[in-house]
Amino acid sequence: MAYYFSYPFVRYALAAVLLISLCSALLGVSLVLRRYSMIGDGLSHVAFGAMAVGVVASVSNTMLVTMPLTILAAVLILRAGHKHGDSSVAVISVSALAVGYLLLSVFGTSANISGDVCSSLFGSATILTLSLSDVWVCIGLCAAVILFFVLFYNKLFAVTFDEDFARACGVNTELYNLALAVITAVVIVVAMKLVGALLISALIVFPALSAMSLFKSFFRVTVASCIISVVCAVAGVLISLAASTPVGPTVVVCDLAVFIIFNILGKTVFTYN
Amino acid sequence: MALIECENLSLGYEGHTVVEGINFSVCEGDYLCIVGENGSGKSTLMKTLLGIEKPISGRVAFGGGLKKNEIGYLPQRTAQDFDFPASVYEVVMSGCINKSGFFRSASKRAAVEKNLERMGISDISGRCYRELSGGQMQRTLLARALCAADRVVLLDEPVAGLDPVATNEMYETVRSLSKEGITVIMVTHDALPVLNDANTVLHLAGNQLFFGSKEDYLLSDAGRLFAGQSGGR
Numbered sequence: 186m187a188y189y190f191s192y193p194f195v196r197y198a199l200a201a202v203l204l205i206s207l208c209s210a211l212l213g214v215s216l217v218l219r220r221y222s223m224i225g226d227g228l229s230h231v232a233f234g235a236m237a238v239g240v241v242a243s244v245s246n247t248m249l250v251t252m253p254l255t256i257l258a259a260v261l262i263l264r265a266g267h268k269h270g271d272s273s274v275a276v277i278s279v280s281a282l283a284v285g286y287l288l289l290s291v292f293g294t295s296a297n298i299s300g301d302v303c304s305s306l307f308g309s310a311t312i313l314t315l316s317l318s319d320v321w322v323c324i325g326l327c328a329a330v331i332l333f334f335v336l337f338y339n340k341l342f343a344v345t346f347d348e349d350f351a352r353a354c355g356v357n358t359e360l361y362n363l364a365l366a367v368i369t370a371v372v373i374v375v376a377m378k379l380v381g382a383l384l385i386s387a388l389i390v391f392p393a394l395s396a397m398s399l400f401k402s403f404f405r406v407t408v409a410s411c412i413i414s415v416v417c418a419v420a421g422v423l424i425s426l427a428a429s430t431p432v433g434p435t436v437v438v439c440d441l442a443v444f445i446i447f448n449i450l451g452k453t454v455f456t457y458n
Numbered sequence: 459m460a461l462i463e464c465e466n467l468s469l470g471y472e473g474h475t476v477v478e479g480i481n482f483s484v485c486e487g488d489y490l491c492i493v494g495e496n497g498s499g500k501s502t503l504m505k506t507l508l509g510i511e512k513p514i515s516g517r518v519a520f521g522g523g524l525k526k527n528e529i530g531y532l533p534q535r536t537a538q539d540f541d542f543p544a545s546v547y548e549v550v551m552s553g554c555i556n557k558s559g560f561f562r563s564a565s566k567r568a569a570v571e572k573n574l575e576r577m578g579i580s581d582i583s584g585r586c587y588r589e590l591s592g593g594q595m596q597r598t599l600l601a602r603a604l605c606a607a608d609r610v611v612l613l614d615e616p617v618a619g620l621d622p623v624a625t626n627e628m629y630e631t632v633r634s635l636s637k638e639g640i641t642v643i644m645v646t647h648d649a650l651p652v653l654n655d656a657n658t659v660l661h662l663a664g665n666q667l668f669f670g671s672k673e674d675y676l677l678s679d680a681g682r683l684f685a686g687q688s689g690g691r
Contacts, residue, residue: 218542339562343552346544347533353508354556354606355527401586402545 189426197320202418202436204327205376206388210414211334212372213393214407215365218345223271224262224366226386227278229373231258233382234281234288236305241292248322251374259366308381308433319378326375330368337361342403379418380433388414391440398444398451413443460485461524461610461641462507467516469502475514476502482660482669484610486522489642491652493684494662500645503662504614507643527556529643530603530611535595535619546590546598547583550574553605566605573601577631593624600631610641617648629655649685 189195216225232255239250258277265273289298334341344351344361352358376385396409421436428435460483468478477499484490494500505511506518509526520526530553550573554566574580577597582590587598596616603611613632617625625648633655636642644651652659652672659675661668667680675681 339551340555342544342548343555346542346549346552349510349533350531350552350602350606351555352510353527353529353531354553355509356555397541397543401543401589402584403543403548404545406543 189423195426197317199419199422201320201323202379202422203415204324204331205372205379206392206414206418207411208327208330208372209376209385209388210392210410211331211407212365212368213389213391213414214396214403214410215341215345216369217390217393217397221365221369222386222390223274224259225369225373225389227262227274228255228259228370229377229382229385230278230285231255231281232370232373232377232385233305234285236377236382237285237288240301241288243294248374251377252371255370255374256367259370260363263362263366304381305377306381306383308377308379308384308431323375323378326371330372333364333368338407346403380436384433384437387437387440388418391437391444392417395440395444395447398448413447414440417443461520461522463519463521464507465517465519467503467506467518468514469499469506469511470514471502473514477662477664477666479665480516480660480662481666482658484641484643484658486609487636487639487641488658489636489656490644490658490660491656492643492645492660492662493647493652494667498662498664500662501614504612504645507612524609528607528609530605530607532596532599532603532611532613532616534614535592542588544587545583546579546585546587546594547574549587549598550583550601550605553602556606569605570601573604576604577601591624592620593627596620596624596628597631604635604640608640610643611635613642613644615645615647617646653685 212225216222232251235251235254235258236247238254239247242250244250258281262274262277286302289302293301340351340356341361343354344356344358348358372389373385376388380388392410392414393406395413396406400406400409417439418436421439422432424430424439425432425435462484464480464482467480468475469480470476476497480499480503482490492500492503502511506513508529508531520528547570550570551562551566553573554562554569557563557566557569571580574583577600579594579597579601582594587595590598600611600613600616603613616632617628620628629651632642632644632651636655644656646652652675656672658670659668659672659681660666661675661680661684663680668675668678670678676685
């Protein structure tokens with residue numbers, strides 16, 4: 186193990202993974218409880234489409250394209266969500282996937298297009314090729330997201346639990362919804378490097394669902410899902426290094442295993458109030 | 459001095475008027491029951507009072523030091539397909555949402571303790587909200603409303619879906635709040651609070667059928683019909 190840690194790229198990868206998993210867990214609790222899980226899924230497809238645009242336009246740092254486009258899509262989905270519900274998510278996400286792949290295959294300059302597509306959809310070893318500047322961007326964004334959740338913990342609970350009540354108290358719930366949409370987009374774009382576009386939802390949804398099967402207060406669910414998420418992500422990366430498996434799917438399988446175990450425990454043995 | 463005064467209100471959605479010609483006022487210490495059939499505009503009026511929706515025309519004025527968004531709101535209970543993990547304490551704490559500051563300050567905690575005590579639910583403050591009985595849930599939400607505002611509470615069908623015992627306890631609780639001097643506005647289908655507790659009544663049916671004291675209401679056509687339909691209890 187010490188052998189792996191002697192490589193800087195492994196340390197960078199672990200630092201990034203730790204922060205991303207913390208952010209996605211915090212976000213996941215809010216999204217799952219608001220029945221917005223599918224929005225996260227739809228946005229990850231949009232992020233893939235946006236990345237294809239960035240690659241075709243040969244932008245050196247594709248995040249400059251994916252970030253604004255995904256945030257825009259998040260805001261649009263949220264606006265449409267009130268009226269059209271899940272169908273708008275379906276329309277936007279499949280369109281983004283199709284357009285993205287089409288752009289890459291028609292205008293792509295890479296010799297190995299299907300390999301590139303596969304790695305951006307399922308995550309590849311890219312997490313191990315992070316540069317120091319990538320890691321700093323990741324740290325900055327994640328720190329902002331975590332700060333937001335810590336500062337607005339009480340307000341987020343109130344808005345998530347009962348939006349009408351919050352509005353009756355004079356809280357601008359639209360603003361919170363907008364903030365949540367922007368944060369979702371940010372987390373997805375950052376996390377895409379780790380697990381790939383198609384698997385991000387797992388990172389967001391699994392820890393919250395696992396925690397909810399055992400714990401019954403908002404605070405405990407939030408803390409438990411952060412711990413679950415971090416443990417699974419770090420374990421996934423280490424296993425993938427040791428067993429030479431792809432990072433994204435390994436992390437997701439760890440999350441899935443915890444989800445199954447927690448659900449069985451929750452149904453049979455015990456729950457903490 | 460009236461706390462809330464509505465003049466010539468017309469309410470509705472997207473240009474479609476649901477109810478019009480509403481004129482009434484609520485004074486400090488009043489117990490107002492708002493009655494009417496489904497679709498008569500009760501909920502729309504309620505949302506307007508809470509500031510969630512804007513009136514098409516007319517105005518809502520707040521006086522006597524009461525500000526907009528200082529009405530404690532008890533929403534109607536909805537279907538319990540709800541698997542939200544939240545403890546009673548957390549739900550009541552969320553009533554402090556309009557108080558300044560990011561964290562749970564000592565004054566917020568004191569307000570929560572006081573209202574848990576007031577509703578007689580201190581002993582279940584650690585329990586999971588979704589596992590409570592209907593009556594306990596309503597007490598929790600009422601404690602939350604009192605954390606948000608302790609002068610005026612607006613209750614939307616507070617006994618919907620409660621069994622008879624819990625219903626009586628709920629009315630008893632609201633009565634004691636009213637005796638403490640808290641102004642109560644209750645949207646209801648039930649004749650009991652109208653007959654027993656209210657001092658003013660507002661009856662809506664697309665327009666305003668009646669507003670005035672309970673005594674006058676029970677002598678009016680609308681009031682006789684309402685009391686008659688509800689079994690004349």
